[in-house]
Amino acid sequence: MSDVTETESLEPPIADTVDNPVSGIDQTAGNFSYKMDYEFDAGTGLSEKTVRYISSVKKEAPWILEFRLNALKQFLAKPMPTHWATKDLENINFDKIRYYLSSGQKPKRTWDEVPDDIKKTFERLGIPEHERKFLAGVEAQFDSEAAYSNIKDIVSKQGVIFVNSTEGLREHPELFRKFFGKVIPTGDNKFSALNSAVFSGGSFIYVPKGVKVAQPLQAYFRINAENFGQFERTLIIADEGAEVVYMEGCTAPKFSTSTLHSAVVELVALKGAKIQYITVQNWANNVFNLVTKRGVAHEEAEIKWIDCNIGSRLTMKYPGVVLKGRKARGEVISIALANDGQHQDTGAKMIHAADETTSNIVAKSISVGQGRSTYRGVVHIPKHLKGCKNNTECDALLISPNSRTDTYPAITVRGDRNSVQHEASVSKVSEEQIFYMQQRGLTEGQAMSLSVNGFINDLARQFPMEYSVELKRLIDLEMEGSVG
Amino acid sequence: MPQLEIKDLHVSIGEKQIVKGLSLTVRSGEVHAIMGPNGTGKSTLAKAVAGHPSFTITSGDVLLDGKSILAMQPDERARAGLFLAFQYPSEIPGVSIANFLRAAVQARLGEGEELDATAYYKRLYSKMDMLQIDRKFTSRAINDGFSGGEKKRCEILQMAMLEPKFALMDETDSGLDIDALRIVADGVNALRSTNLGVLMITHYQRLLSYIVPDHVHVMWDGRIVKSGDKSLALELEAKGYDWVKNELVPA
Numbered sequence: 001m002s003d004v005t006e007t008e009s010l011e012p013p014i015a016d017t018v019d020n021p022v023s024g025i026d027q028t029a030g031n032f033s034y035k036m037d038y039e040f041d042a043g044t045g046l047s048e049k050t051v052r053y054i055s056s057v058k059k060e061a062p063w064i065l066e067f068r069l070n071a072l073k074q075f076l077a078k079p080m081p082t083h084w085a086t087k088d089l090e091n092i093n094f095d096k097i098r099y100y101l102s103s104g105q106k107p108k109r110t111w112d113e114v115p116d117d118i119k120k121t122f123e124r125l126g127i128p129e130h131e132r133k134f135l136a137g138v139e140a141q142f143d144s145e146a147a148y149s150n151i152k153d154i155v156s157k158q159g160v161i162f163v164n165s166t167e168g169l170r171e172h173p174e175l176f177r178k179f180f181g182k183v184i185p186t187g188d189n190k191f192s193a194l195n196s197a198v199f200s201g202g203s204f205i206y207v208p209k210g211v212k213v214a215q216p217l218q219a220y221f222r223i224n225a226e227n228f229g230q231f232e233r234t235l236i237i238a239d240e241g242a243e244v245v246y247m248e249g250c251t252a253p254k255f256s257t258s259t260l261h262s263a264v265v266e267l268v269a270l271k272g273a274k275i276q277y278i279t280v281q282n283w284a285n286n287v288f289n290l291v292t293k294r295g296v297a298h299e300e301a302e303i304k305w306i307d308c309n310i311g312s313r314l315t316m317k318y319p320g321v322v323l324k325g326r327k328a329r330g331e332v333i334s335i336a337l338a339n340d341g342q343h344q345d346t347g348a349k350m351i352h353a354a355d356e357t358t359s360n361i362v363a364k365s366i367s368v369g370q371g372r373s374t375y376r377g378v379v380h381i382p383k384h385l386k387g388c389k390n391n392t393e394c395d396a397l398l399i400s401p402n403s404r405t406d407t408y409p410a411i412t413v414r415g416d417r418n419s420v421q422h423e424a425s426v427s428k429v430s431e432e433q434i435f436y437m438q439q440r441g442l443t444e445g446q447a448m449s450l451s452v453n454g455f456i457n458d459l460a461r462q463f464p465m466e467y468s469v470e471l472k473r474l475i476d477l478e479m480e481g482s483v484g
Numbered sequence: 485m486p487q488l489e490i491k492d493l494h495v496s497i498g499e500k501q502i503v504k505g506l507s508l509t510v511r512s513g514e515v516h517a518i519m520g521p522n523g524t525g526k527s528t529l530a531k532a533v534a535g536h537p538s539f540t541i542t543s544g545d546v547l548l549d550g551k552s553i554l555a556m557q558p559d560e561r562a563r564a565g566l567f568l569a570f571q572y573p574s575e576i577p578g579v580s581i582a583n584f585l586r587a588a589v590q591a592r593l594g595e596g597e598e599l600d601a602t603a604y605y606k607r608l609y610s611k612m613d614m615l616q617i618d619r620k621f622t623s624r625a626i627n628d629g630f631s632g633g634e635k636k637r638c639e640i641l642q643m644a645m646l647e648p649k650f651a652l653m654d655e656t657d658s659g660l661d662i663d664a665l666r667i668v669a670d671g672v673n674a675l676r677s678t679n680l681g682v683l684m685i686t687h688y689q690r691l692l693s694y695i696v697p698d699h700v701h702v703m704w705d706g707r708i709v710k711s712g713d714k715s716l717a718l719e720l721e722a723k724g725y726d727w728v729k730n731e732l733v734p735a
C-alpha cells in the first residue's frame with residue numbers, strides 16, 4: 001500500500017538569520033502523500049447515512065448520534081454566509097467530499113506500533129523528534145483519526161488527560177459532555193454545524209486544579225487523502241488555577257481538487273486558569289479552511305490565541321474569547337499571509353461579559369501578489385459593565401500593487417466606564433526598500449522575506465522559539481516562491 | 485588591476501534623459517570625487533550603476549573588471565563587489581542591523597557554507613567600535629528613526645562589513661557632524677589602503693581635505709565638463725558654478 005507521490009520537490013529554505021537557530025517542525029516538507037487503503041470509509045457525499053456510519057464506527061453513545069443528527073439538520077438548513085463572506089464559499093462541493101477515512105479508531109501509544117506509511121509521514125514532518133525534545137505530549141492525526149497519541153508519564157501522573165476526542169467521549173463522558181458544545185453551540189454558524197455532524201479526531205484535554213503543565217502539548221493534523229474533509233473537534237478544559245500551552249500544526253499535500261478543513265475548538269479556562277493556544281498552519285493552496293475557535297475565560301482566567309495562517313485557498317477564522325468572569329483576560333495575536341490566489345479572512349472576537357475584563361487584539365496581515373487579506377473584528381462591551389478595556393491593533397502590509405487588504409472592525413462599546421483603543425495601519429514594501437536590500441547583496445525574494453519578517457517581528461518574538469523559526473521558514477519559502 | 489569603467493553612459497527616467505554620455509574609470513585604491521549642482525544627475529548615475537529598476541540605461545556600458553554588469557540584477561552587482569552608500573538610505577522597519585548584515589554576509593558565502601556567528605559578531609562589534617557606533621544599534625531596525633548622521637554612519641558600517649571592491653558614496657558627508665566626518669573619513673582611508681576604489685559624490689571641499697581624492701570631476705547637466713586633481717575642488721569652491729556654466733559648458 002505504500003507508494004510515495006512527490007507532487008513537487010521543494011527547494012531548501014534559505015538559512016535562518018535568527019540569532020540561535022533551533023530546528024522546528026518542518027511543515028515546509030508537507031507536500032507529499034501516500035496511497036492508502038482505508039479500512040473505514042464513509043464514502044463520498046453527506047447524508048444521514050454518512051453521519052450514522054461515523055457514529056457507529058466509533059461505537060458512540062446514543063446522545064452523541066442524536067447530537068450529530070441534529071447538527072446535520074442545522075447545517076442543511078443554514079445558508080452559506082455569502083451575504084458578508086466571499087462568494088468563493090459557493091465553490092465547495094459538499095457532494096464530492098469524503099467525510100471519514102481511517103484505518104482504525106484507536107491511536108497507538110508508541111511510534112513503533114504506528115503503521116509504516118503513517119509513521120513515515122510524521123517522521124518526514126519531524127514530529128517524533130520534536131516530541132522527544134520539548135513536548136509534554138503529542139497527538140498525530142492522519143485524516144480522520146489520531147494515529148498516535150501519547151503523553152509523558154510525568155504529566156499523566158499529575159492527572160492531566162490528553163487524548164483524542166473519540167477516546168475522550170468514550171473514557172471521560174461526563175467531563176466531556178459537561179463542556180462540549182457549550183462554548184460554540186452547534187448552530188453558531190454553518191461550519192460549526194457541519195463539524196458537529198461529522199466531527200472526528202481533535203484533542204480532548206483536561207488539566208486538573210492547580211496543575212501547570214510545564215511543556216506544551218502538541219497536536220498535528222495531517223490530511224493525506226484527496227477530496228477529503230477533516231473535521232477535528234478539540235475541547236480543552238483548564239480547571240481552577242491550571243495552566244497549559246497547546247500547539248497545533250497542520251499540513252496537506254497539494255492536490256488538484258479542493259480539500260475542506262473545518263474544525264471546532266472550544267476552550268474553557270476556569271477561575272484563575274491560563275490557556276495558550278498556538279496555531280501555525282501551512283495548508284496547501286486548495287484547502288478551504290473554515291474553523292471556529294472560541295474560549296470562555298472565567299474569573300481572573302486568561303486565554304491567549306496565537307494564530308498564524310499561511311497557505312490555503314480560503315481561510316475564515318476569528319478566534320474569540322468570552323470574558324465571563326471578573327478580571328478575565330483575552331488575547332488574540334494573529335498573523336496571516338495571503339499569497340497569489342489566496343484569501344485570508346481572519347480576525348478576532350472579544351465578548352466582554354463581566355466587569356474589569358480586558359482584551360487585546362493584534363492582527364498583522366501580509367498580502368503578496370494577487371493575495372487578499374481581510375480583517376474582521378468584533379469587540380463587544382455592554383453598557384452595564386465597568387472597568388473593561390480593549391486594545392485593537394491591525395496592521396496590513398502590501399507587497400505588490402495588486403495585493404488587497406480590507407478591514408472590518410466592529411467595535412460596540414457602550415457606557416462611559418469602559419475604554420477602547422483602536423489603531424490600524426496599511427503599509428507597503430516600497431521599490432526603494434527592496435532596492436536598498438538588494439544593493440546589499442540579497443535577492444529580491446530574500447529582501448521581501450526580510451521585510452515581511454521585520455513586519456511581524458515584534459509578534460514572532462513572543463512565540464516559543466521552535467515556532468518562530470518555523471514561521472520564518474514558511475515565510476521565506478512563500479516569499480522566495482513569489483518572485484517571478 | 486580591478487577597475488570600474490563607466491563608458492559613455494546615457495540614463496533616463498521615463499522619457500527624461502538625465503545622464504547624457506558620461507565616461508569615468510575608477511581603479512582599485514583610487515578616490516574620485518564628483519561635484520556638481522543639485523539635480524545634475526549625480527545620484528542618478530550612482531543608482532543606475534547599482535542597477536536601480538527605475539532608471540533605464542539607453543546607451544553606453546558599465547564594466548566591472550572588464551565585464552559588463554548591465555545585465556546583472558542589483559544583488560548580483562552587489563555581490564560582485566559594488567557598494568552604494570545612499571544619499572537617502574531607506575528605513576526597513578523591524579529588521580535589525582545585526583540580522584540584516586548577517587543575511588548580507590551570508591549571501592556572499594558559497595552554497596552550503598554556514599556563517600560563523602561568533603566571528604561575525606566579533607567583526608561587527610570591532611567595525612562599530614572603529615566607527616564609534618554604540619553597540620546597542622545592532623538590535624535597532626535599519627535606519628528606522630535614525631538621525632541623518634546616524635544613517636550615514638550606518639551606511640559606512642555596512643560598507644566596512646561587506647568589503648566591496650568599489651564604493652559609490654553619495655553625499656555621505658552631508659548630515660555628519662565634524663567628529664563623525666573625521667571618523668568616517670578615517671574609516672574610508674583605512675579601506676582605501678586595502679584596494680577599495682571610491683567614487684565620492686559631494687558638495688563640499690571639506691570632505692576632500694579628509695579623504696584626499698586622486699581625481700575631481702565636475703558634473704553639469706548629465707555630463708562631466710571638467711576633470712582635474714584635488715586643486716579643482718578648491719578652484720570650484722572659490723569660483724562657484726557660474727564659472728562652470730560660463731566657461732566650461734559648451735554653448
Ligand SMILES: Nc1ncnc2c1ncn2[C@@H]1O[C@H](COP(=O)(O)OP(=O)(O)OP(=O)(O)O)[C@@H](O)[C@H]1O
Nearest residue numbers: 497502520521522523524525526527528529538571
Ligand atoms: N524617480 C524620478 N522621477 C522623475 N525625475 C527624477 C527621478 N529621480 C530623479 N529625477 C530627476 O533627475 C534629475 C537628477 O536627479 P539626481 O537625484 O540624480 O540629482 P543630483 O545630482 O544627485 O542632485 P543633488 O545634488 O540634489 O543630490 C533631477 O531633475 C530629478 O528631479
Ligand SMILES: [Mg+2]
Nearest residue numbers: 526527528571
Ligand atoms: Mg543626489
